[in-house]
Amino acid sequence: MHDNEHASHHHEESFIRKYIFSLDHKTIGKQFLIYGLIMFFVGGGLALMFRWQLAYPERPVPIIGASPQYLEDGEVVTGADKMWERIYESEEEEWLEANMPNGVIEPAFYNMLFTMHATIMVFFVVVPILVGAFGNFLIPLMIGTRDMAFPILNMLSFWLAVLAAIIMAIGFFVPGGHAAAGWTGYAPLSSDPQWTGVEWGQNLWAISLLIQGFSSLVGSINYITTIINMRAPGMTLFRMPLVIWSLFIVAILLLLAFPVLSSALALLIFDRLAGTTFFTATAEGGGDPLLWQHLFWFFGHPEVYILILPGMGIASELVPVFSRKPIFGYRSMVYAMIAIAFLGWIVWGHHMFQSGMQPVLGSAFMTTTMLIAVPSAIKTFNWLGTMFKGSIRFTSPMLHAIAFVSMFVIGGLSGIYMANTPVDIFIHDTYYIVAHIHYVVFGGSLFAIFGGIIFWFPKMYGRYMNDVLNKIHFWLTFVAFNCTFFPMHILGVGGHMRRISNPMQYEFLQGFEGMNIFITMSAFTLGAAQLILVFNFFWSMSRGKVAEKNPWHVNTLEWEAPTPVPHGNFVGQVPTVYRGPYEYSVPGEESDWIPQAQPEHAHATGGD
Amino acid sequence: MLQWLPENVSTFGQSVDTLFYIIYYITLVVFILVMGTLITFLIKYRHREGQKASYIEGSTTLEIVWTAATTVIVFGLAMLSYPHWNKIKSPNEFPENPEVLVQVSGKQFNWDMTYPGPDNEFGTADDLELENQLHVPVNAVVHIRLTSVDVIHSFFVPQLRLKQDALPNRFINVWFEATKAGRYEIPCAELCGFGHSGMLGYLNVHSQADYDAWVKERWPQ
Ligand code: HEM
Ligand SMILES: [Cu+2]
Ligand SMILES: [Cu+2]
Numbered sequence: 001m002h003d004n005e006h007a008s009h010h011h012e013e014s015f016i017r018k019y020i021f022s023l024d025h026k027t028i029g030k031q032f033l034i035y036g037l038i039m040f041f042v043g044g045g046l047a048l049m050f051r052w053q054l055a056y057p058e059r060p061v062p063i064i065g066a067s068p069q070y071l072e073d074g075e076v077v078t079g080a081d082k083m084w085e086r087i088y089e090s091e092e093e094e095w096l097e098a099n100m101p102n103g104v105i106e107p108a109f110y111n112m113l114f115t116m117h118a119t120i121m122v123f124f125v126v127v128p129i130l131v132g133a134f135g136n137f138l139i140p141l142m143i144g145t146r147d148m149a150f151p152i153l154n155m156l157s158f159w160l161a162v163l164a165a166i167i168m169a170i171g172f173f174v175p176g177g178h179a180a181a182g183w184t185g186y187a188p189l190s191s192d193p194q195w196t197g198v199e200w201g202q203n204l205w206a207i208s209l210l211i212q213g214f215s216s217l218v219g220s221i222n223y224i225t226t227i228i229n230m231r232a233p234g235m236t237l238f239r240m241p242l243v244i245w246s247l248f249i250v251a252i253l254l255l256l257a258f259p260v261l262s263s264a265l266a267l268l269i270f271d272r273l274a275g276t277t278f279f280t281a282t283a284e285g286g287g288d289p290l291l292w293q294h295l296f297w298f299f300g301h302p303e304v305y306i307l308i309l310p311g312m313g314i315a316s317e318l319v320p321v322f323s324r325k326p327i328f329g330y331r332s333m334v335y336a337m338i339a340i341a342f343l344g345w346i347v348w349g350h351h352m353f354q355s356g357m358q359p360v361l362g363s364a365f366m367t368t369t370m371l372i373a374v375p376s377a378i379k380t381f382n383w384l385g386t387m388f389k390g391s392i393r394f395t396s397p398m399l400h401a402i403a404f405v406s407m408f409v410i411g412g413l414s415g416i417y418m419a420n421t422p423v424d425i426f427i428h429d430t431y432y433i434v435a436h437i438h439y440v441v442f443g444g445s446l447f448a449i450f451g452g453i454i455f456w457f458p459k460m461y462g463r464y465m466n467d468v469l470n471k472i473h474f475w476l477t478f479v480a481f482n483c484t485f486f487p488m489h490i491l492g493v494g495g496h497m498r499r500i501s502n503p504m505q506y507e508f509l510q511g512f513e514g515m516n517i518f519i520t521m522s523a524f525t526l527g528a529a530q531l532i533l534v535f536n537f538f539w540s541m542s543r544g545k546v547a548e549k550n551p552w553h554v555n556t557l558e559w560e561a562p563t564p565v566p567h568g569n570f571v572g573q574v575p576t577v578y579r580g581p582y583e584y585s586v587p588g589e590e591s592d593w594i595p596q597a598q599p600e601h602a603h604a605t606g607g608d
Numbered sequence: 609m610l611q612w613l614p615e616n617v618s619t620f621g622q623s624v625d626t627l628f629y630i631i632y633y634i635t636l637v638v639f640i641l642v643m644g645t646l647i648t649f650l651i652k653y654r655h656r657e658g659q660k661a662s663y664i665e666g667s668t669t670l671e672i673v674w675t676a677a678t679t680v681i682v683f684g685l686a687m688l689s690y691p692h693w694n695k696i697k698s699p700n701e702f703p704e705n706p707e708v709l710v711q712v713s714g715k716q717f718n719w720d721m722t723y724p725g726p727d728n729e730f731g732t733a734d735d736l737e738l739e740n741q742l743h744v745p746v747n748a749v750v751h752i753r754l755t756s757v758d759v760i761h762s763f764f765v766p767q768l769r770l771k772q773d774a775l776p777n778r779f780i781n782v783w784f785e786a787t788k789a790g791r792y793e794i795p796c797a798e799l800c801g802f803g804h805s806g807m808l809g810y811l812n813v814h815s816q817a818d819y820d821a822w823v824k825e826r827w828p829q
Contacts, residue, residue, distance in 0.1 A: 108802035182799050188776065189759040195716065195801055281777035289760060289775060323653070329666035354762065355773045356780045359697040363690050370682035377678040378671065380642065385670065387649040389662035394654070402650065409642050413635040420631060420685060421693040422624045425771050426613075429762060429797040493612040495766035497797050500805035508614055508766055508793055585661040592660060 021159075023151035026565055028158050029137030030460060033453070035161065036129035037534060043120035044527050050113040050501075053105040055520035057502040064096075065103025095173065108197065110501035111180035116172070118183035119205065122307065123212050124165055126445050130310035131216070131254070132161065134452055135223055135247045137460065141558035142244050144232025144575050144597075146568045149225040153218045160215035164208045171204035179205035182499065184300070187279030187292035191271040203272055206265045213258040213265075220258075223251035232557065234577030238334070239596065241556050241581040242327065245334050246313025249341045250306050257302040264295035293355055297348035305344045307441055308408075309337060311448030312379055315404045318451050319386045321554050322398035324592050326582040328385030329378075336375035336382075343372040353421050354428045362421045369419040376412045380405060391585070391592075395552070396470035400451030403478050407443025411436055414489065429499075432492025438485040450477070450533065457537075458551050462564040463544030469536040476529035483522035487515050555595045556581045614766045617788040617813070621769035623692040630688070634681065696770075702783045707748035714754075714761030714774040717803030719794055726827055736826055740809035745819035746789045754780045762798035765811055773798055786813040 022028060052061045060066050063080065070081040084102060087094045099109040136154065140147055148154045171178040176199035181190035189195050190202055227248045231240070240248075267278040277286035320327045327333060349357060349365030383405045392398070414436040418424045427433065450473075457465050496509055503509040503516060550559035558565075560575050575597035583594040610632055616625055653661075694701050711722040711730060721742050725734030730753075744750045754763055756774040763782070764771045772782045794809035814822060 106802075107805055111799065111802060111804070180802075186760055186799070189799065189801060195759050197802070281775075283777070324655075324661040326663065326665045328664065329671055332666065332671045354771050355760075356775050356778060359694060362697065363686075363693060366689065366693070367683075367686050370686045371679075373682050374675060374678045378675055381670070381674045382666075384642070384645055384649065385664070385666065387646070387653060389664060390649070390653045391655045391659055391661040392650060392653050402646070406643060406646060409639065413639055416635060416682065416685070417628070417631050420627055420689050422689055422696060423628050423631060425696065426624055426628070426766070426769050428771055429764075490609060490612050493609060495614055495764075497764070497795055499799045500795075502805050505806045506793055506795055506808065585663050587663050 021155060023147070023155055024567055025136045025140050025148045025151070025154060026460070026569075028154050029133050029135070031158050032128045032132030032136060032161070033460075035158075035165070036125050036133060037537070039120055039124040039128070039165065040530070041534070043117050043125055044530065046113045046117040046120070048524060048527050049105065050110055050117070051520040051523045053110055053501055054503065055517040057504050058104055060103030061100070061105065065100075071102060099177065105501070107501045108177065108180060111182075111196075111499070112178045112198075112201070114499060115180050115182050115205075116168075116178055119179070119209075120168070121441070122183060122303070123209060124161075124168070126307050126441060126449070127216065128161060129449050130307070130445060131247065131250060132158070132219065134243070134310060134314065134449075134456075135219065135251070137456065138243060138558060139223055139226055139247060140230070141459075141561060141565065141569055142241050142556050143227060143230065143235055144557045144560075144570070144577065145226065145230040146570070146574065148222050149230060150222050153222050157215045157219040157222070160211055160218065164212040164215060167204050167208040167211065171201045171208070174200040174204065177201050184296055185268070185292070186296075187268065187271070187289045191268055191279040191292070193272065203269060206269050206272075210262055210265050213262045216254045216258050220251035220254040223247060224255065227251075232574045232577050235557075235596075236577075238331065239577055239580045241313075242316035242330070242333055242337075243310065243313030246309045246316075246337060249337050250309050253302045253306050253309075253341055253344065257299045257306070260295055261299040261303075264292060264299070267295075268292070290352070290355060290357070293352050294348070297351045298345075300351065301348045302341075302344045304440070305340055307445050309340065311404060311445040312337070312408075314448040314452040314455075315383065315401045317554075317556070318397050318401035318455060319383050319405075320582045320584060321455075321552055322393045322395055322401070323387050323390030324393075324584045325386055325390040326580075326584060327382065328388070329382045330580065330582065332378060333382055336378045339375040340372060343368060343375070347372055350419055350424075353424045366419055366421045370416070373412060373416055373419070376408075376415075380409055380412070396465075396467060396474060397451040397455035397552075399471075399474050399478075400447045400454070403474070404444055404447040404451065407439050407447060407481075410486075411439030411443055414439060426495070427492050429497060430492040431488040431496045431498055434498050435485050435488035435492060438481075438488070442481060442485065447477075450474070453533075453537070455552065456558075457540065457544075458547030459558055459561070459563060459565065461541050461544070462547060463540055463542075464547050464551070465536050465540040465544055469532055473529055473532040473536065476532070477526065480522050480526035480529055484519055484526050487519055491515060553593050555583055555593055557596055560595065560597050615788075616767060616769060617786050617790070617792070618768040618770065619785040619787060620692070620696050621767075623695065624769040627689055627692060631685065634685075697772075697782075699781045702751065702781065703749045703785070705749070706751040706783065708744050708750045709753070710742065710744075710750065711753040711755065711779075712742065712763060712774070714756040714758070714763070714796065714800070716758050716801050717796070717807040719761075719763070719796075719807075719809035720757075721809075723826075726829070734827065740794075742794065742809060742811045743819065743822055744786060744811065744813055745816050746786055746813050748816075749783060749785050752782045752784075754782055759800045760798050761796045761800045761807070764795050764797035765792055766795075767792045768811075771797055786811075789813045789815050789818075 066081050066084045067078045069075045069077050087097050178201040180196050180198050193199050270276040271278050279287050279289055279292045347369045350369040353362050454465050549563050561569050577596045585592045713720040719740050721738045723736040724730045754774045756776045761774045768784050770784050792811040794811050796807035
């Protein structure tokens with residue numbers, strides 16, 4: 001075990017070592033957090049652009065689009081008109097002109113927008129924040145150690161992610177545009193430029209994801225090693241907080257899943273650049289487009305659980321703390337996560353029910369998929385059990401945790417429809433799936449992320465986030481989220497396909513125009529609400545109310561560390577752990593919480 | 609919510625709709641129970657001064673009960689669905705001797721329909737090729753050989769409750785029997801490139817007499 005050898009000794013570090021090429025897990029965690037928040041705005045902006053097109057097909061987007069007068073008789077009225085005038089006069093083919101003449105989104109550009117929206121949200125927002133930010137910040141603090149096992153690898157992991165983001169960003173500006181084959185990149189659309197006209201965009205997409213994969217691999221090795229080897233004295237596996245369990249399991253999933261994506265991406269690059277035919281069936285033989293789907297989803301389904309498990313972990317921290325009760329069924333929570341991690345490997349075919357796969361396989365995958373609903377249900381019931389006879393405090397983090405639980409219920413239930421092969425015939429590739437995805441990833445993961453940010457902010461930056469702004473942000477987000485995504489279930493039931501740029505081209509979708517406009521309005525509100533969060537985040541870093549060491553009265557070890565947490569985390573020796581993480585409201589105790597590090601029989605005064 | 613489903617006009621569509629309804633009612637009940645419980649707990653167990661939470665670490669009985677209950681429900685649903693799925697998608701359970709056999713081939717961004725003609729064989733002189741128009745008689749079994757010449761497309765007829773991806777270099781068989789004459793859209797449901805939106809064919813379901821007339825017109829002997 002680590003001891004006080006390199007305790008909190010301070011040596012002066014240069015600005016660059018301290019804030020940029022830092023080896024400190026906390027700084028790296030914060031770097032991932034800010035990285036994720038920036039990318040969140042990029043991904044969200046892309047979504048608002050294509051939402052505009054869905055509500056008002058073929059109409060210029062606001063602000064940069066040309067005015068009606070300009071479109072009609074070329075009269076320049078707005079600043080945007082002036083810009084278009086200049087673009088049309090210039091000799092060169094300008095980027096805007098190619099992608100959105102007059103501000104109207106071209107179909108090919110539309111495909112690029114949703115492809116990059118999903119790619120960015122999945123690989124550059126949710127994973128970096130949940131795994132990169134929370135994983136890095138929380139693991140050493142919560143298991144009671146001074147840093148990660150391999151700080152240099154940890155730094156490498158962040159800078160690889162930055163490199164991946166830069167490469168992904170360059171893709172927007174190469175000739176032919178960025179990848180436009182969906183975040184799932186189905187071959188042969190993705191594997192042969194002749195089908196999309198996309199040249200280097202798709203290559204850069206693949207290369208960037210390869211690098212992002214290395215970043216995750218490096219990070220996951222680090223997490224696994226740290227959690228196995230470096231826990232504080234007394235921190236047995238079954239005394240670990242559930243968020244650490246979730247990150248541990250996710251690290252294992254990442255380690256096993258990403259190489260599958262990496263190999264698929266490598267084959268894709270060979271197909272595109274070296275003339276191989278792994279994913280193309282040719283008359284002379286060759287490969288098979290379904291190979292891509294199998295590889296992608298063999299990675300992809302574990303990946304979606306990578307997106308949710310840490311969210312479940314965060315909720316499992318917040319619900320007990322703010323109910324002042326032990327988590328209900330700690331062990332069953334752990335086993336449920338392990339069950340999800342195992343079952344997650346044998347359900348990938350549910351994404352391929354309509355792909356032409358053997359129908360018998362479809363039935364097999366339906367069965368396993370139905371099974372994975374069981375551990376999800378167990379977790380939900382346990383969160384409810386935790387609130388039962390609690391003493392619930394409606395703090396901002398708790399509101400987000402409650403939203404997480406309820407939105408996850410909707411997302412889990414909608415999963416059952418699609419797991420059912422006959423019903424999936426109808427709703428596959430419709431907005432029903434889009435609704436499902438967003439209920440689990442936005443309603444689930446992102447609400448957990450928001451709750452987690454507000455909850456751990458005092459430990460990260462030594463200050464509170466402004467609570468009034470937090471509450472406004474929460475309610476706006478909660479309402480706008482449901483207004484945006486719930487109606488998508490209805491679109492799906494109506495048969496509205498996903499990934500189409502103009503629903504008004506179809507007779508059977510004429511009735512959905514109003515709903516699409518409503519969704520777009522809600523989406524703009526939802527986007528605007530996130531500005532509040534980000535403003536609050538950056539403003540509170542320097543202006544927020546100064547927080548005490550353990551403002552929410554939490555048992556876990558991160559709150560034993562002084563605020564702001566020094567290099568090396570703990571003053572003196574690392575704490576020793578005497579009990580599980582959720583000893584709240586223990587009968588006969590004066591205080592309603594007993595920190596994990598408080599020795600037995602010591603007078604229960606509740607820390608500090 | 610399910611009143612938004614487009615009208616069903618296929619024989620097996622009823623299976624899909626019935627399962628849809630069963631799941632809808634089950635999940636609705638579960639949803640109301642879970643949310644009801646949650647909201648009750650939130651109100652009843654909200655923090656009040658001087659009141660302490662009860663120390664409850666869990667309950668093995670409850671864990672077993674809800675694990676078993678969900679397992680039974682989801683397994684039940686799966687069991688219920690196998691036969692319907694096989695009926696719709698397993699080629700060895702398709703009704704035999706179809707009245708019409710057509711090859712439908714996705715091609716950026718059209719559906720190419722090929723009728724084998726009176727000899728019922730593809731690749732012969734009496735084949736008929738049509739772009740985006742599929743003609744079939746009502747109340748008759750139709751078999752489709754689905755394929756693609758370029759990327760993956762997906763043959764979707766909402767009113768038939770039928771969707772099947774079309775793959776290059778592969779022939780996938782699907783079947784249906786339409787129960788109502790009319791003209792239905794055949795959108796492509798799988799992203800296939802910049803023209804994906806708007807890739808649209810039509811299924812024309814004729815009365816038997818009209819269909820016979822159409823056949824006569826095409827293959828006058
Ligand atoms: C009760 C648990 C769940 C079940 C039964 C379930 C079932 C399914 C099924 C059957 C599909 C494929 C539908 C189709 O393409 O026709 C699907 C898609 C999807 N699910 Fe789930 N799911 C569950 C939970 C989750 C969770 C927790 C996440 C992520 C956090 C998630 C994320 C996704 C995503 C991203 C897709 C769509 C991928 C795409 O095609 O772009 N699901 N789900
Ligand atoms: Cu999946
Ligand atoms: Cu298509």
